[in-house]
Amino acid sequence: MIEAEVHQLLREFLRQQGHNQWPHHLTMARLVARALRLGRSALLQIGSTAAYRGYYRLSYLMPALVWPGPIVLVVPHAIHQQLVQDEIPTLLQTLPTIKSIHVGERWPSETFQGILITTPRAWLSAQFSSTQPSQPSAHAFPDNIVTLIDGIDPLVDWVRNQLTYRLDDADWHQLGLAYPNQQTIIRNLRVKLTHLAFQHPANPYSGYLADDEEQALIIELYEQLSETPLGLEALPLAWKQFRQQLEHDNGMTWLQLNRELGQLSLQCAPVNLAEMMPPIWQRQPVVLIGAAVDEEQRAESYRQRLGLDDITCLKFTPDRHQDGIELYTPDQLPMPNSSRFPNAILQEIRSLLQLPETRTQPTVILVGDNPLKAQIGSILAAEYGSRVQVERDELSENGILVTGWEFWQDYRLRCPSPGLLIITTLPIPSLENPLVAGQVSYYKRRHQDWFRLFLLPTALQTLQLAIAPISAQQGKVALLDNRVNHRSYGRTILKTLSPIAQSTYLEPSWLTPVNQAL
Template sequence: MIEVEVHQQLRAFLREQGEPYWAHHLTMARLVARALRLGRSALIQTGAPSGYHGRYRLSYLVPILMWQEPVILVATDSVQQRILRVEIPRLRQWISHPKPIQTSDRWIGCDYQGIVLTTPEAWLSDRLRGEGRFPAGIPTIIDGVDDLETWTRDHLTTHLHTPDWEALMLACPSHQEAIRDVRIQLTRSLFQHPANPYECYLIEQEERDLLYALQRTLHPIPRTPSPLPQPWKLFFERLPLKDELVWTTIERQSGQFSLHCAPVEIASALHPIWAQQPTVLIGGALDLEPEATIYRDRIGLQDDLTCLKFALDRQEDVIQLYQPEGIPMPNTPQFQAAMLGELRSLLTASTSVQGLSVILIGDTPLKAQVGSTLAAEFGSRVQVERTCLDDNGILIAGWEFWRQHQSVLPAPRVLAIATLPIPSLEHPLVAGRVAYYKQLRQDWFRLYLLPEALSELQRAVAPVRDWQGVVALLDSRVIHRTYGAQVLAALSPLARTSYLDSSLFSHAASNPWEN
């Protein structure tokens, strides 16, 4: 059987390399091989978020190289480059099967028996829009499904920018005056919204009515061929749907705005595609439970499939968690001063550790205030959301910045988290999604806010595990709220302390692979 052959080949390869490898390679490789043989879908959680750690990739590359039938591998461009330049050349020297590999946004041909590497954008576009570029029935591996919801929602989002208004006037020259009037009225209405840190706002009913009126003017006879440009056609089709979020982003300095429309939930869009081929979905930390029930609900993956979750190594992947007691709750006036005091103590105590220190703050005004305060005390070592850092620098960043740049920055020896990355209800898009869950009488915190926070948290701490470094969690809700146990479970394995001294940083002082 293919499982036995894969197990033997991979084990021999790992022994020959003589390097410290991921402990679950053989188990995962057998599971992928079994999925290929049986044509049965599988959902695998590797433990570490896939965007940062690629150590598991040998586990699916060996089976798809040895499998004698065609396979589609869906991965981002950066992952593809790693696979093609590093992983595949090493395996080619060991595995004798000369299976062809090509990178493409469509299937190569009906007789092709090799591997096609494609991007999530290309594959999702084909599956969601029925473009027919990839035939059904070919086993498909999707690497990095931690981001599957984001990929899908981005693909399904319709955008209307300033050039689209100009294109609309060119397409409907007899209605240029009406188009211009609606644009002026929208501009006046949208710029009356009070400023917020996100510079985005849900479209209100008055603004919807302006768009409805424009639609009736431009396309007065429903269910007839539309003369409108495709972005406008898609936007008007989705505007009245109840499960769509419609919002605007504005640029106050230039006086311009953009309109956006995206589905609140993506499960209904993704559900039909899982029946089209056996799919192995591989992610890092998708759900606290091995069956990943909440995650599967969110991506419409309800079919019978194999689910497996690997645990992190309790010795190699442990973090030192500093969790002080007595810090005020984040929504109190006393929190900022207490947090700054802890950050000062943390940075002072960690002077014995050479390397990057990172402070994660989700609140935009607070992030700037903390940056200014600490820069006055620690000098140019402190930088706010910059990638050019000293060897012993202090980076203050938001969650999104850290997620986007952590793969190119040094692994931090110290990571301080001011507050949990629970999406803020003050963000209009978050409020819109919460309103949708409330409308369905569903538990919006358990099904949306908490899973988002745990996923973000696990991604953020992943680099720290390379050095068994220190994570300081300054959000006292972990202590006082019932969901605190789930937060700690997401951070495990960990060694927890509420006492701060220099001995806490002894594990982070040297590379664990050098021991």
């Protein structure tokens, strides 16, 4: 069977190459080979540290190259070059067979039996357009071809972005051209809507969930146009798609503002993706590979969000000898909503910046609150000079990066390995974000626990990905949010970050000079 062949080939390859950085290579390779042979979907959680290092990719590339049939490999564009120029050629040199490799957004030909490497955007776009034969990408990927999707941690966001419909200035102009006799009505309704939108107080996201009055104005516009001789048949495509989503009870609508330019964008997206995804999963077997998509092995919460049925699930345990962190969680700090919190954590940050690691390695300070981020950045820049950078990717050897979560999630893959990561507050999604507010509202309407089902899992995933560069070198993390010590969900957070050596005070070993510790 292919499982035995893959096991033997990969074991020999690992022995020759001296790869011993990840202990689960052979187990994962057999599971992927089994999924290929049986055509059964699987969900594999490899751990945030393994995902950060990238060594695990050997475990699915080997069975993919040995498998005699065609395969679609969906991976973020950022790792395409590494796959086609390094990892795949290295493996092919050791295999008795040759498999054709293509990179693109469409299936090469009906007779193709190789591996097509494509992006999540291209694959999802083709999947959602498959119900519309007139779309050029409708048949970009044939059905019943085993599909490996690597890096699925942002899959929920990828899907929602693909299903988000937007109406911008150009779309309003197109609507006016489609209904030349209704331009006054269209303009007046747009002015009213824009006026209401700009009454919202400024927030860091410049976005707001549409309230009842704003929703009513959008619906009124469609009703006015439906009563014209042209009816709604003359609607431009963007307006038709927006209306379909707007009328769905699974949708949320929000307003995106550019206050400097006085511009308004309307956006609408589904909340419950589980209603949209089953037809896609039924089209072909899929092997989903992610770092940390769910705290449980069965990943029931994650599967429910994406409409995944009962599939093979496995969660690999981290290597306690290679993946642990030293975690400092001070117990005397005020809570984040306290007025004393900013000054208290600033003093704590000053103390931590005296640690030996900060002199020879970069230090990263994660601040989720934008005003606080700017304040900490300014104060530290006055004290430490050019060593301090606020969300810039030009970090010196002993630089201090003050950053928000979104910037760090992107930059962490390119950043020199930090010696110390300071987290000021837990990455619990903010209700000021209209996408978050819309999903919370959806859970509330159904009388479900929106914190445990949505906010906490999102925070856990963000946290695990954020600390991966530090865990990869068994570094030090300071978590200054005292909720981890005093809230019931704090135990869940600590369990998720395991393996850890936790302390509520600064261990003497942390303060030992580097040369003395060596």
